[in-house]
Amino acid sequence: MLTPELKSELTTILGAEYVCDDMESCISYSYDATPLYQAIPDGIVFPKNTEEIQRILRLAHQHHIPIIGRGSGTNLAADTVPTQGGIVMVMTRLNQIIEIDTDNLTITVQPGVLTQTIHNAVEAKQLFYPPDPSSMKISTIGGNIAEGSGGLRGLKYGTTRDYVLGLEAVLANGEVIRTGGKLYKDVAGYDLTRLLVGSEGTLAIITEATLKLIPLPETRRAMVAHYADLDTAARAVSAIISARIIPCTLEFMDQGTIQVVEDYAQIGLPRDMAAILLIEQDGPHLLVEQDITKLHQICLDSGATHIEVAQTSADGTQLMAARRNALSALARLRPTLILEDITVPRSQIAPMVRSITEISRRYDLTICTFGHAGDGNLHPTILTDARNSEEITRVEKALADMFATAIRLGGTITGEHGVGLAKAPFLEWKVGRTGIVALQGIKNALDPTGILNPGKIFTQVPTEQEGTKK
Amino acid sequence: MTSWNDVGKTLTLTLDEEELTRCMRCGFCLPACPTYRETGREAASPRGRIALMKAVHEGRMIPDSSFQKQMDFCLGCRACESDCPADVHFGHLLEQSRAAIVSHAPSPTWKKYMRKFFFHALIPHRRRLRLVGAFLALYQRSGIQRLLHRSGLSKWLMPSHLQQVDEVLPLASPYGIRERVTTERLPAIGTPLGRVALFQGCIMDVLFAKTNHNTAKVLQAAGYDVIISKSQTCCGALHAHSGEEEKARLLAQQNIKGFQGIDIDWIVSNAGGCGAHLIDYPYLLKDDPQWATAAQSFAHRIKDVSELLVDGHSLNLQPIHERVTYQDSCHLRNGMKVIKEPRTLLNTIPEIDYIELVESDRCCGSAGIYNLTHPQTSQQLLDEKMQHLHHTRAAILVTSNPGCLIQMKVGIQRAGLENHMRAVHLVDLLIESMEGDRT
Ligand SMILES: Cc1cc2nc3c(=O)[nH]c(=O)nc-3n(C[C@H](O)[C@H](O)[C@H](O)COP(=O)(O)OP(=O)(O)OC[C@H]3O[C@@H](n4cnc5c(N)ncnc54)[C@H](O)[C@@H]3O)c2cc1C
Ligand code: SF4
Numbered sequence: 001m002l003t004p005e006l007k008s009e010l011t012t013i014l015g016a017e018y019v020c021d022d023m024e025s026c027i028s029y030s031y032d033a034t035p036l037y038q039a040i041p042d043g044i045v046f047p048k049n050t051e052e053i054q055r056i057l058r059l060a061h062q063h064h065i066p067i068i069g070r071g072s073g074t075n076l077a078a079d080t081v082p083t084q085g086g087i088v089m090v091m092t093r094l095n096q097i098i099e100i101d102t103d104n105l106t107i108t109v110q111p112g113v114l115t116q117t118i119h120n121a122v123e124a125k126q127l128f129y130p131p132d133p134s135s136m137k138i139s140t141i142g143g144n145i146a147e148g149s150g151g152l153r154g155l156k157y158g159t160t161r162d163y164v165l166g167l168e169a170v171l172a173n174g175e176v177i178r179t180g181g182k183l184y185k186d187v188a189g190y191d192l193t194r195l196l197v198g199s200e201g202t203l204a205i206i207t208e209a210t211l212k213l214i215p216l217p218e219t220r221r222a223m224v225a226h227y228a229d230l231d232t233a234a235r236a237v238s239a240i241i242s243a244r245i246i247p248c249t250l251e252f253m254d255q256g257t258i259q260v261v262e263d264y265a266q267i268g269l270p271r272d273m274a275a276i277l278l279i280e281q282d283g284p285h286l287l288v289e290q291d292i293t294k295l296h297q298i299c300l301d302s303g304a305t306h307i308e309v310a311q312t313s314a315d316g317t318q319l320m321a322a323r324r325n326a327l328s329a330l331a332r333l334r335p336t337l338i339l340e341d342i343t344v345p346r347s348q349i350a351p352m353v354r355s356i357t358e359i360s361r362r363y364d365l366t367i368c369t370f371g372h373a374g375d376g377n378l379h380p381t382i383l384t385d386a387r388n389s390e391e392i393t394r395v396e397k398a399l400a401d402m403f404a405t406a407i408r409l410g411g412t413i414t415g416e417h418g419v420g421l422a423k424a425p426f427l428e429w430k431v432g433r434t435g436i437v438a439l440q441g442i443k444n445a446l447d448p449t450g451i452l453n454p455g456k457i458f459t460q461v462p463t464e465q466e467g468t469k470k
Numbered sequence: 471m472t473s474w475n476d477v478g479k480t481l482t483l484t485l486d487e488e489e490l491t492r493c494m495r496c497g498f499c500l501p502a503c504p505t506y507r508e509t510g511r512e513a514a515s516p517r518g519r520i521a522l523m524k525a526v527h528e529g530r531m532i533p534d535s536s537f538q539k540q541m542d543f544c545l546g547c548r549a550c551e552s553d554c555p556a557d558v559h560f561g562h563l564l565e566q567s568r569a570a571i572v573s574h575a576p577s578p579t580w581k582k583y584m585r586k587f588f589f590h591a592l593i594p595h596r597r598r599l600r601l602v603g604a605f606l607a608l609y610q611r612s613g614i615q616r617l618l619h620r621s622g623l624s625k626w627l628m629p630s631h632l633q634q635v636d637e638v639l640p641l642a643s644p645y646g647i648r649e650r651v652t653t654e655r656l657p658a659i660g661t662p663l664g665r666v667a668l669f670q671g672c673i674m675d676v677l678f679a680k681t682n683h684n685t686a687k688v689l690q691a692a693g694y695d696v697i698i699s700k701s702q703t704c705c706g707a708l709h710a711h712s713g714e715e716e717k718a719r720l721l722a723q724q725n726i727k728g729f730q731g732i733d734i735d736w737i738v739s740n741a742g743g744c745g746a747h748l749i750d751y752p753y754l755l756k757d758d759p760q761w762a763t764a765a766q767s768f769a770h771r772i773k774d775v776s777e778l779l780v781d782g783h784s785l786n787l788q789p790i791h792e793r794v795t796y797q798d799s800c801h802l803r804n805g806m807k808v809i810k811e812p813r814t815l816l817n818t819i820p821e822i823d824y825i826e827l828v829e830s831d832r833c834c835g836s837a838g839i840y841n842l843t844h845p846q847t848s849q850q851l852l853d854e855k856m857q858h859l860h861h862t863r864a865a866i867l868v869t870s871n872p873g874c875l876i877q878m879k880v881g882i883q884r885a886g887l888e889n890h891m892r893a894v895h896l897v898d899l900l901i902e903s904m905e906g907d908r909t
């Protein structure tokens with residue numbers, strides 16, 4: 001509940017319709033897509049423009065009230081769970097595409113525009129915005145930027161961070177900052193654009209973004225290769241890259257995942273294989289044909305037991321759709337699904353996957369692994385039941401072991417989902433004490449009163465899970 | 471005894487916990503949800519509604535009138551189910567929530583009597599419905615209706631939406647399928663493919679009795695023996711969706727029993743709303759071991775008419791030289807998962823200019839009696855629908871559920887398109903094409 005004074009001040013800024021603190025609203029903004037976390041905010045606001053956001057932040061700054069920016073609430077780091085109460089600021093009313101600049105190849109959008117909407121808008125003009133998180137039909141671009149989201153096409157095209165050219169954002173004190181611009185080169189000062197990408201709502205509220213576009217590839221073709229054991233699959237991945245081919249997608253699925261996806265999508269995946277690689281190339285017709293032929297040969301040489309090349313781009317879309325649905329298909333097996341996001345150097349994929357298998361045995365858990373083999377970003381997915389606290393304890397131990405292994409192999413605890421609450425206790429493992437101090441210095445400089453998404457990224461109790469367990 | 475506390479206690483027991491837990495809050499259902507799109511509020515989204523239910527189920531929230539408002543605001547279109555990767559059956563959760571509200575929430579006495587009359591005393595009784603049909607027919611044909619609308623008196627007597635519905639309502643008929651067809655079995659034309667019993671429906675048989683008759687005719691032509699059985703009642707969908715769960719169960723049992731003695735392969739429905747509810751009888755009766763098996767075998771036999779026609783003998787269709795489009799019935803699509811069949815059938819009509827309707831998978835706002843309970847949202851959805859329809863420049867709009875059909879007729883009238891476009895049921899168009907009375 002908001003205090004009457006605060007509520008009336010917010011109402012003055014926004015109008016009564018856009019300030020809520022009733023029980024129904026508070027419950028419905030108490031979670032995001034992260035399992036096990038939930039906390040009730042004091043209230044929710046729905047601003048429509050930068051000026052309203054400035055006024056809200058000034059107020060929050062003055063009264064030391066936490067502000068939790070929120071897009072569609074699909075993040076997997078408990079980043080929009082208001083663990084310290086405060087006000088959830090829903091950004092979805094800022095949903096306009098401001099401009100598509102076909103001369104400079106940029107699009108300027110408000111943060112509440114859905115990722116898919118951007119894709120549709122630019123593709124209608126034969127342009128391309130590559131980042132494609134699996135959640136793109138509902139995730140907002142503001143959420144994508146704040147999480148530094150990736151996607152299937154990361155290997156060839158990079159992730160959200162590689163497409164953000166400029167931002168408008170409101171700082172904790174209500175001041176507006178503009179970074180970057182329609183510029184491919186810009187070294188005037190620190191790279192604040194990049195700093196805000198992946199800042200998880202802890203440094204500023206993004207109110208506008210200018211994104212880089214590239215020409216839409218002429219065509220795309222997909223193929224699948226089946227492998228009877230893990231190592232051959234991993235070798236194939238290395239062989240592809242050493243052959244100087246960068247496919248736009250190079251995805252990996254282990255046996256557990258294959259079986260579940262096949263149950264869900266029924267597209268003829270082999271239930272008896274240890275792994276499959278889903279490969280897609282895009283570009284001009286001729287080059288795609290050439291690459292697919294080469295890829296076919298490499299997979300054959302590396303010991304694939306079966307290779308299937310999609311005959312039409314529609315077939316290909318279906319193959320890739322199976323991958324897009326992998327996580328979701330897994331959801332049907334057990335009530336709770338915990339999706340992890342470790343990333344290792346490409347060369348360490350096989351050891352990492354083997355280690356995950358061993359960890360799953362050690363703690364007697366079902367873990368299915370799939371992910372972006374091309375860039376070493378794996379999604380070990382633990383299937384469990386939140387209601388079984390004994391099992392959840394084993395899950396927590398397994399997670400810690402997984403993070404430790406990833407770091408030992410030269411990897412990281414999160415590749416594209418963010419630290420949030422869920423991984424805050426492990427951040428120091430990755431960045432070290434000095435790293436934490438540096439990050440905290442930045443945070444304090446930009447948000448001295450600590451009102452922007454408090455409790456995220458940083459934690460008082462490293463290596464011990466915190467957060468309101470639900 | 472009624473109080474919000476009781477609603478909470480009931481929901482702790484009756485909400486399907488597995489279903490609630492299976493929701494992983496991914497949000498993939500949000501774009502499909504019409505009420506989320508209209509409001510942008512999480513509480514008006516499937517994920518939000520599930521979160522509210524879960525909070526009540528776990529005793530963290532005592533439901534209140536705004537909980538009820540949110541449950542009532544849901545269209546029950548089940549579009550969220552089609553997009554849910556985790557296979558959460560939102561429709562079940564919604565029915566359970568509404569049932570607890572209906573039986574335990576405080577509500578004015580007049581409302582209770584109204585419900586009792588409508589759901590218990592009227593809908594399930596074929597003869598009483600027929601009588602209403604006869605009165606409606608008299609009202610429409612005697613000139614009283616014309617008089618009311620011409621004189622503007624209807625504006626005083628009816629809420630505006632009802633007025634619009636009244637204006638487009640097809641001529642009700644005092645004669646249902648059983649009055650139209652005197653034999654109990656209509657033989658297949660050509661090699662018989664199987665025996666199907668026609669599920670008549672309640673409203674369908676008053677307002678769209680001709681469509682029922684046409685359904686029988688087209689099934690015969692496709693090679694099915696059609697059985698007109700007397701031992702059936704209303705499917706109970708309206709009851710289940712409105713929280714009248716007990717009555718819904720009784721009607722289900724009556725229907726299951728009614729069809730048990732008849733030698734048939736399938737039971738065919740021509741209303742998506744009925745069909746989707748009929749295949750759900752096993753869930754409705756899941757706690758009753760006595761009925762479980764019978765409900766299973768009943769549900770296995772349910773088919774939408776389009777499914778049987780696609781598998782039947784090809785129909786002898788005459789050309790229709792018009793542009794035609796199709797609006798999905800939500801429950802046919804999201805409940806029965808019948809999506810391709812009606813489109814396939816339309817495309818078998820020679821010379822037809824079929825065009826896909828943008829967002830044909832989105833609810834038209836009819837949603838059972840939603841157009842009467844939430845006229846504003848309903849009309850907003852309808853107006854959006856009409857814009858998309860306008861762009862198709864189709865002359866014929868096909869649908870496969872009576873509620874949708876009435877709503878589309880209202881929409882056409884509201885948009886002033888009545889001279890350019892008409893709405894028809896799929897089987898009626900097929901009959902037109904078979905009889906070749908349009909060129
Ligand atoms: C099924 C599923 C699949 C997914 N697949 C992928 C995937 O393939 N790749 C991937 O990278 N992620 C994936 N995700 C994670 C998630 O979708 C992304 O993190 C996404 O970017 C979140 O967008 P959102 O609009 O839901 O943001 P939210 O969850 O609402 O917010 C995310 C973060 O952004 C902040 N934020 C939101 N808007 C603003 C703003 N305007 N200014 C400042 N901060 C803001 C919030 O405070 C929060 O820290 C997946 C999630 C699910 C549930
Ligand atoms: S049934 Fe329809 S209106 Fe209700 S939550 Fe699902 S999609 Fe939304």
Ligand code: SF4
Nearest residue numbers: 493494496497499554
């Ligand atoms: S799509 Fe299904 S699992 Fe995801 S939030 Fe909606 S109901 Fe829950």
